[in-house]
Amino acid sequence: MTTDELDPLIHVPTRLKIVATLAALPDGDTLSFTRLQDMIGLTPGNLIIHLRKLEDADYISSEKTRNGTVSITTVALTSHGRAALGTYTQALRDLLGGL
Amino acid sequence: MSNGTLDPLIHDPERLRVVATLAALPDGDTLSVTRLRDMIGVLPRSPVTCLRELNHAGYVRTGKTTGKRAPTSVTLTCAGRAALDRYTAMLRQLSRVARQDYQAPAPGVRAGDADRDAAAAALGEHFAHDRLTLDELNERLDATLTATTHGSGPTGLSSQPSPENRSQAACFETPSAAPMRAQLMPRSRRTATWSCTAASAWETAA
Numbered sequence: 001m002t003t004d005e006l007d008p009l010i011h012v013p014t015r016l017k018i019v020a021t022l023a024a025l026p027d028g029d030t031l032s033f034t035r036l037q038d039m040i041g042l043t044p045g046n047l048i049i050h051l052r053k054l055e056d057a058d059y060i061s062s063e064k065t066r067n068g069t070v071s072i073t074t075v076a077l078t079s080h081g082r083a084a085l086g087t088y089t090q091a092l093r094d095l096l097g098g099l
Numbered sequence: 100m101s102n103g104t105l106d107p108l109i110h111d112p113e114r115l116r117v118v119a120t121l122a123a124l125p126d127g128d129t130l131s132v133t134r135l136r137d138m139i140g141v142l143p144r145s146p147v148t149c150l151r152e153l154n155h156a157g158y159v160r161t162g163k164t165t166g167k168r169a170p171t172s173v174t175l176t177c178a179g180r181a182a183l184d185r186y187t188a189m190l191r192q193l194s195r196v197a198r199q200d201y202q203a204p205a206p207g208v209r210a211g212d213a214d215r216d217a218a219a220a221a222l223g224e225h226f227a228h229d230r231l232t233l234d235e236l237n238e239r240l241d242a243t244l245t246a247t248t249h250g251s252g253p254t255g256l257s258s259q260p261s262p263e264n265r266s267q268a269a270c271f272e273t274p275s276a277a278p279m280r281a282q283l284m285p286r287s288r289r290t291a292t293w294s295c296t297a298a299s300a301w302e303t304a305a
Contacts, residue, residue: 005112006112006115008112011110011112013104013105013107013110016105016193017193020193032211092190095115095116095119096119096122096187097119097122097123
């Protein structure tokens with residue numbers, strides 16, 4: 001991928017919102033699925049599809065922990081994902097110039 | 100357009116490139132379509148298609164200046180420039196909002212163990228800086244460790260040293276600054292400042 005190309009995986013508005021939200025976390029911190037859902041305002045089904053796409057590309061990592069009867073899914077941005085977002089924002093900045 | 104969404108007409112990568120290129124021109128300047136195509140390079144869709152879509156929305160204006168042989172020129176309209184401004188502002192906001200959301204969760208959002216621990220640690224910090232008395236600390240810690248949601252409701256989690264009926268500013272007031280403030284402020288405000296220290300005594304008595 002050339003540098004002046006916008007990463008199509010991140011460019012989709014919903015996924016951009018997900019990645020930007022996760023990037024705001026301190027490095028190594030995770031966010032629960034329900035919390036992310038509250039913040040972005042998506043339905044669970046919708047969110048899980050986008051998360052799966054991001055996970056397939058190794059942009060995010062998710063972990064499911066079972067605590068008795070309840071299971072909690074936490075997601076975090078991988079270093080690969082953080083780098084991809086950095087490349088994306090740089091490409092966008094180059095494209096938009098000083099705007 | 101509703102607030103909080105990125106303009107889909109501009110967000111499309113190819114159209115974004117066209118709009119950004121045209122926006123780099125000085126206001127009112129035009130560009131020929133062939134020149135635009137040279138500048139943008141090869142795209143999956145021809146710039147002409149992008150221009151047609153943008154023209155339809157009123158974001159660009161295309162036209163021939165003189166005669167039939169003259170090249171078609173294209174320019175960004177005021178509406179297009181405004182839409183791009185809104186779009187870039189939205190992008191900038193996106194990362195900022197994400198950050199704020201994380202730092203201050205909305206009241207009513209369920210709190211987890213990590214949140215409760217963080218709030219308890221913050222209370223300890225406030226106690227260490229003499230912003231809370233020991234009694235206040237114990238009372239708040241009890242409330243914090245049993246809180247189920249964020250915010251300052253009856254079951255709410257709040258690491259601020261002040262209860263919700265007192266302003267945070269009053270509580271963080273240093274002793275030396277308080278009398279000076281009292282002279283400058285109207286009477287009602289003054290009592291609010293003083294009640295900060297008085298309230299701790301009142302709470303232990305009650």
